[in-house]
Amino acid sequence: MDGQNAETPGLSEAEARRRLAAEGPNELGDPERHALYQIALSALTEPMSALLVAGSILYFLLGDTTEAIVLFLFTTFSIVITVVQEARTEHILDRLRDLTAPTALALRDGQRRRLPARELVRGDVVFLGEGDRVPADLRLVGARDLAIDESLLTGESVPVAKTLTTAAAATDGDPTSARAGTLVVRGSGQGVVTATGARSEVGQIGRSLALLEPEAPRLRAETRQVVLLFALGGGAVSVAAVLLFGLLRGGWLEALLSGIALGMAMLPEEFPLVLTVFVAMGAWRISRVRVLARRGDAVEALGATTVLCTDKTGTLTENRMSIAALHLPDGRAFGVTVPAGPATAELRSVLAAGVLASARHPHDPMELAFHDLADAWGLEPASALALEHEWGLDAGLLAVTRVWRRPDGSRLVAAKGAPEAIAMLCRADDAARAALGDAVAAMAEAGLRVLAIAEAEAAPGALPARPTDLAFRLLGLVGLADPLRASVPAAVAACRKAGVEVVMITGDHPATARAIATGAGLGDGEVVTGAALEQMSDEALGARLAGIRVFARVRPEQKLRIVRAYAARGEVVAMTGDGVNDAPSLKAAHIGIAMGKRGTDVAREAAALVLLDDDFGAIVAAIRLGRRIWDNLKKAMAFVVAVHIPIAGLALLPFLFDLPILFGPIHIALLEMVIDPVCSIVFEAEPEEEDVMARPPRDPQTPLLSTRLIAWGAVQGVIGLVLVAAVEFWAIWRGMPIDEVRALSFFSLVCVVISFVFVGRTFGTHGFGLIRRPNPALAIVMLAMTLVLGLSLVWPDARALFRFGPLHADDLAVTVASGVGAVVLLEAIKGIARRWLA
Numbered sequence: 001m002d003g004q005n006a007e008t009p010g011l012s013e014a015e016a017r018r019r020l021a022a023e024g025p026n027e028l029g030d031p032e033r034h035a036l037y038q039i040a041l042s043a044l045t046e047p048m049s050a051l052l053v054a055g056s057i058l059y060f061l062l063g064d065t066t067e068a069i070v071l072f073l074f075t076t077f078s079i080v081i082t083v084v085q086e087a088r089t090e091h092i093l094d095r096l097r098d099l100t101a102p103t104a105l106a107l108r109d110g111q112r113r114r115l116p117a118r119e120l121v122r123g124d125v126v127f128l129g130e131g132d133r134v135p136a137d138l139r140l141v142g143a144r145d146l147a148i149d150e151s152l153l154t155g156e157s158v159p160v161a162k163t164l165t166t167a168a169a170a171t172d173g174d175p176t177s178a179r180a181g182t183l184v185v186r187g188s189g190q191g192v193v194t195a196t197g198a199r200s201e202v203g204q205i206g207r208s209l210a211l212l213e214p215e216a217p218r219l220r221a222e223t224r225q226v227v228l229l230f231a232l233g234g235g236a237v238s239v240a241a242v243l244l245f246g247l248l249r250g251g252w253l254e255a256l257l258s259g260i261a262l263g264m265a266m267l268p269e270e271f272p273l274v275l276t277v278f279v280a281m282g283a284w285r286i287s288r289v290r291v292l293a294r295r296g297d298a299v300e301a302l303g304a305t306t307v308l309c310t311d312k313t314g315t316l317t318e319n320r321m322s323i324a325a326l327h328l329p330d331g332r333a334f335g336v337t338v339p340a341g342p343a344t345a346e347l348r349s350v351l352a353a354g355v356l357a358s359a360r361h362p363h364d365p366m367e368l369a370f371h372d373l374a375d376a377w378g379l380e381p382a383s384a385l386a387l388e389h390e391w392g393l394d395a396g397l398l399a400v401t402r403v404w405r406r407p408d409g410s411r412l413v414a415a416k417g418a419p420e421a422i423a424m425l426c427r428a429d430d431a432a433r434a435a436l437g438d439a440v441a442a443m444a445e446a447g448l449r450v451l452a453i454a455e456a457e458a459a460p461g462a463l464p465a466r467p468t469d470l471a472f473r474l475l476g477l478v479g480l481a482d483p484l485r486a487s488v489p490a491a492v493a494a495c496r497k498a499g500v501e502v503v504m505i506t507g508d509h510p511a512t513a514r515a516i517a518t519g520a521g522l523g524d525g526e527v528v529t530g531a532a533l534e535q536m537s538d539e540a541l542g543a544r545l546a547g548i549r550v551f552a553r554v555r556p557e558q559k560l561r562i563v564r565a566y567a568a569r570g571e572v573v574a575m576t577g578d579g580v581n582d583a584p585s586l587k588a589a590h591i592g593i594a595m596g597k598r599g600t601d602v603a604r605e606a607a608a609l610v611l612l613d614d615d616f617g618a619i620v621a622a623i624r625l626g627r628r629i630w631d632n633l634k635k636a637m638a639f640v641v642a643v644h645i646p647i648a649g650l651a652l653l654p655f656l657f658d659l660p661i662l663f664g665p666i667h668i669a670l671l672e673m674v675i676d677p678v679c680s681i682v683f684e685a686e687p688e689e690e691d692v693m694a695r696p697p698r699d700p701q702t703p704l705l706s707t708r709l710i711a712w713g714a715v716q717g718v719i720g721l722v723l724v725a726a727v728e729f730w731a732i733w734r735g736m737p738i739d740e741v742r743a744l745s746f747f748s749l750v751c752v753v754i755s756f757v758f759v760g761r762t763f764g765t766h767g768f769g770l771i772r773r774p775n776p777a778l779a780i781v782m783l784a785m786t787l788v789l790g791l792s793l794v795w796p797d798a799r800a801l802f803r804f805g806p807l808h809a810d811d812l813a814v815t816v817a818s819g820v821g822a823v824v825l826l827e828a829i830k831g832i833a834r835r836w837l838a
Contacts, residue, residue: 010107010125019121026120026136026196104135112361120193128178128189130392131603137200138178138191144390145187148178162189186392188359274636277680282629289621290612292596298608301591302626304700305500307571309562312506312513313449314365314595314614315576316520317482321365323373324448325479326350327439329432350476352381353455356414357402360387366451369480385412391467397421398507401467403458411458413470416478418553419509422452425472432474439477444511447519448479484519487617492521494620498627499696505551505559513552525549530558541565559585572700574619576611577603590700593619628688630698631763636683637705638713639760643675643753645717646724650749653725659732662742667802673788674750677781678757685777686761716759719825720752723818730814740805743793744815747807750789751819754782759826 011019102117107125117135120126126138134148146162162178178191180200195201283293293299313319326334326347334347355374358367360382374381385404388411393400399417406412415425419440423433436452443450454472464470495502502522506513510527517527527550533541542565551562559575563585566573575589583606586592594607595614604610611618647668654661727748731741757778792798793807807815 010110011121011123012109016108016119016121016124019123020119023121023199024197025118027118102133102135105129120196122193122196124193126191126193128184128191130184130186130188132184133605134178134180134182134184136180136193137195139194140176140178140189140191142190143187144189144387145392146184146189147186149183149185150179187390274633274640274680274683278629278633278636278684281684282625285629286609286622286625289618289625290615291618291622292610292612294604294608294610298591299626299629301572301608301700302623303630304572304697305574305591305623305626306697307501307503307566307573308495308619309503309505309559309566309573309575309589310616310619311576311578311595312504312508312516313482314578314597315611315616316484316488316504316516318485319365319482319614321369321449321480321482323351323369323478324481325443325446327443327477327479329474329476331435331439333439346476348377348379350453350478351377352379353414353453353475354416354451354478355379355381356385356404356412357400357416357453365482366449366480370478389463393417397424397466397468399425399467401425403463409460411460413456413458413467413472415454415456415467415472416451419450419452419477422454422472422474425468425470426454426474427472428474436474436477440509441511443477443479444509445515446479447512447515448481449508449512451478451480452476453478484516485616487615489519489521491617491620494693495623498623498693500623503549503551505554505562507554508552510550510552513550517550522549527552530554533558533561538565538568542568545569556582557584560588563588572697576619577607582606624688624693627692631689631692632683632686633704634709635686635760635763636679638709638716639679639683639756640675641705641710641713642716642720642756642760643679645714646721646749646752647671649717649721650724650728650745653728659728660738660741662728662738662745667746670802671749671753674753674785678753682757682775682778682781683760686775687773689762715829716756716822716826720749720756720822723822724748724752727814727818737805739803740807740811742802743804743807744811746802746804747789747812747815748818750785751815752822755819755822755826758823759830763830
């Protein structure tokens, strides 16, 4: 297909914009979204909102209009917070969807440009390559060995070969058509867009790429179960308390208000809120280090990774290749240090054949290196030639062969590929193979990727079925340098310190792979080739995995076996890949990681993460963030458990000890305004622990709400309850007016809640040491909380609303002492149980 219709400039940008405005974007409709009123209605039906509304109605029935209105305003405020958080989450997800949207290589103003597929319009000229998802319905105008998997539309699993005819337009079943959503499995092509978006045949089937799921299913199910258990238990206790209060004291409306307050106190509605915010914000934070999380559970799994299998080219290296050495069959070797350097006829012939065996408009860095050097040497090997046929890479022959027709009708065949494959094409004898192997080893030990170049003549008439039937002549070897990324050694060291074993899997020569692995700091482990892998049983492979650091000369389909072998040993495997054949291994890995720049659409679809810059360092940064997210999620959940115990306990005390009722729904609602932002915003923004990358990966089966975590939250809650209850009993014993007791107890409870935040910010160090680790979100929430609570004391109307009596300096000292006492006690316990908590 190369070169066909190259004279057409495609659409102009101005015309493309006009058509885009007239016909709409090339997409099948927006993902399912919720309007603001739908989010508000959903929030209104939540148990906490329902309880607030019920409390407001009861206050109206009691004739307390002010408290009814205020409680209704609290309900509204709660719904507004939910709507804002949902809208923020959807905004984050929209930004992530923009990153994961498919792209297309199109011709605009005569230039090839990589565009978002949604911007394609009728008349655009689009280029297709192996592994691409067809972005719109096309009429093919160029094809080279093109085959497309149309099973999405037809259910037929056999790829359909595409050829050119004189048909003016593509119709159903026409071999000149390529339809949106289908997959290029072989060859390349060029087509003109005939239909986009809903007008394409795929119609309403759906987007090509699966959209990001905002929640991790396992965690969501776990939190729902916990909330259900708490709701059932709290509901039973609330009903029993209402009946007890009503029967013993009378006043059933007051009993209902107290029961509602108790139900609100015992309902941990923050659990699902925390999970939603953390997963969405976690995906957004990971995207800031140029890693796209396409699945929510990938955020959770990152912290459990034990083995990271990575490509070499473009991931560990810069994917910026240049030809550094040329080697001729007679043993002469030449270093290429200056682009305009040696240009003898023999060297020029090697380079010219290498260019002819590459794409005319290459994207592969190796092929770009051939073209760059050819430009520097002034070579134009294909200027008078027409491409007639191409044999691509396959498992049996790791070489690319192209057939060119000269103006006189004769044919020139150029091949480039793995030296052993080219040796087979050239029918080299044992002596020649040994000499070639020595030369390859010498170049590979210098860290060069080595390709062999050969050429042949093809007789007139039909071409053979395979290039092995032609008589090739070896022209020489080409050594390509791809420098190691400067950040890789430190990133690999960080992985190993964190208990994550890094294994390199590459198609390169073993010596080249070892040289790069040594520079990356992967250690002196064993190098296993794909050929050796073929000879191993699964048991033998599993027994040797611990000592292997490099897999070389590995075919993409062999990655799947490697992933399964690691998984069988109980490892949590992250695997990188970019090609069509990498998709099975990306799916099989616990965390599939696709390349964003050089990766195919099918690889990105199969992966959980996408590296937007193909940078290994980004994987390590994502693992670090994944561990931080998991740590902070645990802290938030422990805080939710802790904070509900003193609230529920204080609401229950009047029923157990015949005490005056201090807290009604309005007080619990005020506390909820504090709790929600603290657990969802403050803990999410908490900086990472100092040892986040100095500890082994967690067990992936560890539940989020583990027994230890619940026990730690319960310990905090019980201590807080004891302290605040002690303040309440002390105040009653002193004969303080009930409004002052209420204010003293409430503010003591708030100080205890603040102590939970202070203590819960870290599992590993004393909370006092966190002064060096500021949390801006915490500072903002604390400031807002101080202003609101201070206003409730100094503004007479607010003080009357909450039925707070005046608090003097000594009273405030008591409230602060309760918080400080909670911190001292909990820090002492945490110091003793730190290892257990970790």
